[in-house]
Amino acid sequence: SAVISQKPSRDICQRGTSLTIQCQVDSQVTMMFWYRQQPGQSLTLIATANQGSEATYESGFVIDKFPISRPNLTFSTLTVSNMSPEDSSIYLCSVEGLNTGELFFGEGSRLTVL
Amino acid sequence: KNEVEQSPQNLTAQEGEFITINCSYSVGISALHWLQQHPGGGIVSLFMLSSGKKKHGRLIATINIQEKHSSLHITASHPRDSAVYICAGYGASGGGADGLTFGKGTHLIIQP
Numbered sequence: 429s430a431v432i433s434q435k436p437s438r439d440i441c442q443r444g445t446s447l448t449i450q451c452q453v454d455s456q457v458t459m460m461f462w463y464r465q466q467p468g469q470s471l472t473l474i475a476t477a478n479q480g481s482e483a484t485y486e487s488g489f490v491i492d493k494f495p496i497s498r499p500n501l502t503f504s505t506l507t508v509s510n511m512s513p514e515d516s517s518i519y520l521c522s523v524e525g526l527n528t529g530e531l532f533f534g535e536g537s538r539l540t541v542l
Numbered sequence: 543k544n545e546v547e548q549s550p551q552n553l554t555a556q557e558g559e560f561i562t563i564n565c566s567y568s569v570g571i572s573a574l575h576w577l578q579q580h581p582g583g584g585i586v587s588l589f590m591l592s593s594g595k596k597k598h599g600r601l602i603a604t605i606n607i608q609e610k611h612s613s614l615h616i617t618a619s620h621p622r623d624s625a626v627y628i629c630a631g632y633g634a635s636g637g638g639a640d641g642l643t644f645g646k647g648t649h650l651i652i653q654p
Contacts (some may be wrong), residue, residue, distance in 0.1 A: 429590070437583075460638060465583075470645055472644075473642070486638070518583045528590070529573070531585075531587045531630075533586070535582065535583065538583050
């Protein structure tokens with residue numbers, strides 16, 4: 429199993445600013461996944477963060493808007509840059525069990541942009 | 543692109559009732575997750591299954607790959623079961639979590 433600590437749990441931000449979300453896993457994992465969940469919507473994968481290489485972004489998400497760091501096998505950050513009210517969402521990090529395929533999620537970061 | 547549909551979108555029931563949440567998908571999948579999302583936003587994995595049925599406590603999940611359908615059942619429901627339940631499927635060719643398609647979730651409220 430994996431325990432994921434994610435912070436901040438929530439924040440209220442001003443338009444045009446940036447916020448960095450941190451995700452710490454209690455075990456080493458190859459890939460970490462960052463999701464966005466807009467109000468009333470399903471989870472959407474933003475990018476896959478691999479240690480030692482550039483993150484892989486899904487269609488509709490770009491590195492300039494959502495830069496990701498993955499300095500080691502237990503930690504990753506997602507930055508939401510130049511925020512607008514449309515960025516108000518829950519952001520979640522996730523890892524997958526090595527041999528089980530079980531999914532583990534952080535507690536989520538609820539972001540409100542005014 | 544696979545579409546994952548959940549029904550109902552919202553469900554309010556009385557404590558003790560038997561609950562069924564359905565998940566159907568438009569394209570074949572290899573396996574499916576059932577997840578529980580708490581009001582604060584955190585998500586917990588309930589089941590991962592590729593065939594048949596799994597049971598954990600009062601929760602039962604079934605899947606029929608051929609019929610592209612899965613169900614989550616809650617027996618003897620309790621107010622603490624109130625949450626959003628999400629199904630997510632892997633593509634038919636398998637792959638990792640980056641290949642998951644998520645449903646929008648079913649918002650369940652169990653009243654005392």
